[in-house]
Amino acid sequence: MQKRAILRLSILILFFCGLMESISQEKLPFKGFKGGLQIAKDKYNLPNRYAENIFYTLSKNRNVFFLEHKIPKTETPISAADLSVNAITNAHAVFPNANGANVSVSIKELLFNVNDIDYSERVSLNGNEANTLDQHATAMATIVGGNGNSGPKGLGVAPNTQLSSSSFLKLLPDDSQQLITDGIFVQNHSYGVSIENFYGDEASAYDEQIFVLQDMVHVFSVGNSGTEVAVDGPYANLESFATLTGNFKQAKNVITVGATDALDNISERSSKGPSFDGRVKPDLVAYAPGGTSDAAALVSGTVASIQDLYFKKNGAIPSYPLVKSSLIAGTEDAGVSNIDYESGYGKLNAKNSLQIIDNGQFFEGTMAANGQTNNSITVPENTKSLKIALSWLDTESIAGSTDLLNNDLDLVVNGPNSNEYLPWILSSSANADSLKRQALRGIDNLNTLEFITIENPFPGTYGINISADSENTTEVPYAVSYSLENSGIFEWQFPLKNETLSNLGLPVLRWKNTTALNVGSLSYRVEGGEWVLISNTIDLNNQLYQWEIPELNEVVELQMVSGTQVYTSDKFFVSQEIIPQVEYNCPDEVGISWESVSNAIAYEVKTYTNNSLQVIATVSEPFFVNQKAENGSVYFSVTPIFNDGKGLRSNTINIEDSGVQCYFRGFIALLNDDNEVDLALSLSTGINIERIDFVKTIAGQDFIINSYSDGFEDLVVTDTDSILVPGNNRYRAEIILANGNIVQTDEVELFIPDKNELILFPNPIENGFDLNFTSQGSKFQILDMTGKVIVQDSVLSIQDFIGINLSAGIYIFHMVDENNKTIAAKKLIVK
Incomplete structure (x- = not known):
């Protein structure tokens, strides 16, 4: 206890002095503390006496081993989630009410976009959040609790959960009382530091908090350092083992998550176990195409769903051991058979875990030293597998x-x-061959989770026996969850009934097969059509197939044939992806278009109001005009309608983010090198445009430079004004619509100097900056006060600039014409 207290005190002292920010992911052995001292001095300009006193005092304390500072970083690029991979x-189809409504989830990293339309009405901040908005955090919040308002990929796992944020700049746990007050029962941690193979202060603090609260769940991404090598710890120099990114992930009571791809392959980048003391890490894996961040968020969302379902059935939040045991008992085998240091105890299957809670397939209790309890379950005939997980x-x-x-419990x-x-x-022996060995059955004295699987179990009664070690130090809460899988079943898992797939995608078809069949023929057909063979060599035990989907806009069915057995899927839709475009965005109305979809009989237009998408129109053509006086929303999405249902809804667009104004995107007027003015109008649409005029205003009088009544197909109209008049020349474009209305662009004002006029800016000027000058001269000269020309060059245009590289002082800036005659001069001051 003394050692721990001193270590915490040391860290507090360093935070107080600002040193923790000064050392970037480096362990500083105190035998060489001067290295850390220099970093502190250089980065913080810390007085020597403060830095020296702190480092010297800590270095002399025999209970302090090292000083460490870590800068957390998120662990994946943003990627689109595929909720079918982990069921x-x-x-969602079987347990629509397990939506997280009674649970708050905290996203610990930087701050997510609290105004995101996928969850903005369900955000509750408590002051622990970071000041910096971050796209990664927004993606994690969406995966956990998005409701799909932004588009099909904006749907998360628990779409009704409350969301909160906490900054990961503090790596220790948040205040427990604050978590209780805010009703937060799961926190997502999709970040890491460097590889750390030790049980540190953070790991201890998380274990302590979870043991005290008992219903709090912390979910960590395991890390993206799977191809790296640990440089210290018992597994140092073993390639691709023991690569967890942070000692907080070494905690006993947290859940760590690795990554798979869409085809259930373990990601090479996903960090691997074991923990530094040989425990199984990660606990499980989930889909994450870019890294382990998404995987952790999927598990956090699933935890929220489990907690919500349990609350709705029992009026309370389930304990951590029950949540974890239901997650593990519900997994599908992944990687090496049974358990391993890449996939842990298996791949997340959200449906299976919720089924365990819904069916009451669990036992709970507390166990003191020498305690023992016996429960039993009945395994029916035709059971393919039995999985049992004990967590405490x-x-x-x-x-x-x-x-x-x-505190060690044993499951038999x-x-x-x-x-x-x-x-x-x-x-857990520290060599690669041992760590790669397949799991064996035996007594587990390391892990706080024990897992038993039995394939093709004999029907009858099974005793679930739990005993506590005689040397246990306290009474501990535990839970046992179990799942049963029937044999002789072929069941389509994805796509489900009325699911909509993009006809440009490569969806992964999924099924469950517990029959004795091994090979099948896979076909599809559009409604009313003939079956079209996809492949006649489908491995049924692989239970997935990536389909190169045809470009259809139809109701589709799948069929798997093996021998005399025929398994036909529910009907689903294959549909073109619609990408709405803003044609014009005027003060009174906005026009939106999209490509027509074959076989579509109409299009449903939705807008985001009152925190949800609502249908505001059904149109027969791929164009919609919204009257702003009737509907002031800036969000719109479009869904094609077919005779038998609806196709794929588009992403929701924000018309204010389109860059489109009232029939145009932008207008520019620029002086070119020939002292003419180039004009360019970028249109957003050619619809309803009768004519375009380029207009110049001089001294309050308008002059039409040119008019155009066609040539709008490329949506860019250009012109040149070669008649320049000294003074202010103001340019604009006027778009004359078919109904006679006129849309004007903003004006661009250019100053054309008289022949003897010279404008310098800035003046005075600091050495090293650019001097802008406006004049009708053909050459400039800079003279010192003795009249000596020290800089001269040709002028490219009426408005030009030069970089100043002169000593401080007063100079004369001359403009000369083509005959080398001075036409203007001004004093130039260089500071």
């Missing part, structure tokens, strides 16, 4: 500890005919 789409909370260990398990399953099943365990 979240299925969970352990008390925190002292930072720096290497023997972490303070006794089946019919006196069969005994022990948990799966892995070799």
